[in-house]
Amino acid sequence: MTTPSGKIFLVGLGPGDPDYLAPAASQALAQSDVVIGFRAYIDQIQSLITGKEVVSMELGHELERAAAAVDSAYAGKTVAVVSSGDAGIYGMSGPVFRVLTDRGWNGESPAVETVPGVSAMQAAAAVLGSPLMQDFCAISLSNLLTPWEKIRSRLEAAAQGDFVVALYNPRSKRRQTQLLEAREILLKHRPADTPVGIVGDAFRSGQRVMVTTLKELEQAAASVDMVTIVVIGNSTTYLHGGKVITPRGYEEKADRP
């Protein structure tokens, strides 16, 4: 008797607008027997997964969702695990590979195929202008899985390296101080008028966009929540026509009138 060989698709749904769901993502959903994900993302793709086995869970159960997916795949099923944005950026790829590692996965069976999607950071950047046009960092301010001291040292490093910084999970009801600490760290290294873009629900209904400065971020912080992305410019970033613009090259800023 041969072992049934299942498959796991790690599917990034992108920003949530169906116009940004890649054909590869739709195809992976169509090929799957089981679809697993956070309830809100499942709701979003309901029309594409009619008749399939659906495992829908609340936030904060990532390892349980991953374990359910791995169980189904070892049982021979084809499983799609969905994430918003890109499954590989603060998404479900991590928990699934962690569970596979724990189970002694051989790298081949079940097969794992990742379908990348447009991440929240990229959707926010698209709305803001061209903030990510030079070297950049993505930093999550959530200290649930990473010690705050580690996050602080990354903010220091990002500030010293003059990186454009995209902040994920910047602020929640229970975590209100981290964004202000991040602002203080960056202010030690770059000017108070450094442009900052804040985008909530990019490409979704209810999209919110605010353009401010590092100095004014203190006042703007109240409008920042967990699903907001905060993009902080580097030393060359400027505002023009309401857009946050990082020029591609370093000499370009000097050329500007």
Next chain:
Amino acid sequence: MTTPSGKIFLVGLGPGDPDYLAPAASQALAQSDVVIGFRAYIDQIQSLITGKEVVSMELGHELERAAAAVDSAYAGKTVAVVSSGDAGIYGMSGPVFRVLTDRGWNGESPAVETVPGVSAMQAAAAVLGSPLMQDFCAISLSNLLTPWEKIRSRLEAAAQGDFVVALYNPRSKRRQTQLLEAREILLKHRPADTPVGIVGDAFRSGQRVMVTTLKELEQAAASVDMVTIVVIGNSTTYLHGGKVITPRGYEEKADRP
């Protein structure tokens, strides 16, 4: 007489596989009178732009392409400027916003709409496993538009901050030393057995994947070219089943057997 109001779409084509071309990108191309881009990208979408005015240019003429797009838009046309990956990440968004700034653009006319796409870094990560699952940096090693000293200081900062690092433009016929310098800088801060993934032409015909370590990167460097992405793990990244895996949380590595 009213001024004609054109429009510019900044379109990311993603990794190049049509299965990754978002419906929004196809729609933007369909709505455009003019399509402007590097010849290889234009060839890739030929079937979608039949009958349209096409401005196809060689690499290294980004500002000329941007100026041609802005000219057409000010003349009232709808123009799609195409980039591979995401237009906002080392793509055409920068040059276009730079030309618009120089022309005193009012932020409204011509309208500018960005259609983000899956970047090369994300495509590489999808092929490798889950390398970008913690805070990460994107750094271009091309010193054409950024002084090498600036790039060096970013590599130092990224190493100090224990970021996962994705290197763009890592090596070309004329630039062979930068990747080795980057390796040296990272080796000062993380172990020699730190996993490194190298991916060329992700999701395209001719896709090449190599998994190695920071120590062995010196030997592997010969296979790295301009269109390769090099992803260097952080202190928690490990190899399992041929995949480069960064666990989502810091405590997870300690849990592994």
